[in-house]
Amino acid sequence: METTFTPFASTIGGLLIGTASVLLMLTLGRIMGATGILAGFFTPASRDDFLWRAAMLAGMITGPVVYLALTGSFPAVDIPISTPVLLIGGFIVGIGVTIGSGCTSGHGVCGMARLSPRSIAATLTFMVATAVTVYVMRHVIGG
């Protein structure tokens, strides 16, 4: 399935993602990693810890609603695979980000911005693994 090249919108979106990361470090002193925020939400260290995580997740979920208010439609979410395959992918993502201690936002943006060798290694690893998986799924298995 073809998608339109959107360098302008993608840059604006990236600037906002970066701004959120900077603001979270400035105010609450934390890494803007979706994995860490979500994982800590289920097993918070304290009541306060639970509350800011819950508020952050509520804010994230409000994001598309603000997008709807600004543009008149929700952001496009096109899922080009079957639901069972999607769920297998989700389960593997959950395992991977837990064992690997982070994902695209935590390692790829915040960790790379700190020039953390761990995050640089993790990001290079998952980017290559993702590219290989997409190639196999689409051009080897999918044909």
Added chain:
Amino acid sequence: MRILIAYVIGIVFGLGISISGMANPAKVLNFFDVAGTWDPSLAFVMASALAVTFIGYRFILPRPTGPMFEQKFLLPGSKRIDAKLLGGSVLFGIGWGISGFCPGGVLPVLGTGKIEVILFVGAMVAGIFAARALMNFRSPATPTQA
């Protein structure tokens, strides 16, 4: 105050994900499909997010007073590049390559109410707990999250 700040930052992040295209698996998968229907948009997301964060952190992290509403910066301390980090990252990449959703990309679009998104997050959370159970079984230490 902390709660309000976290909520607003969440909105900025969620709006950024929505505008960027990271919420759209078709677009994410096309970024990696150089041999097929390639869409380089996501390079612009990564580059601009990284540029803002890199510059912002340079000003914030040296602050002698630390963050505004916390005693100190809470940064991952581990420096070890080990099999756990790399193996976990390979698995994440496989899951991301299958589905097109990463955690930061999928959490905001729960707000669209799409049933597939809710199911995906359920499966992802199940994976998080499965991995924790596995790691606790092997070594009863609490993992640190980036």
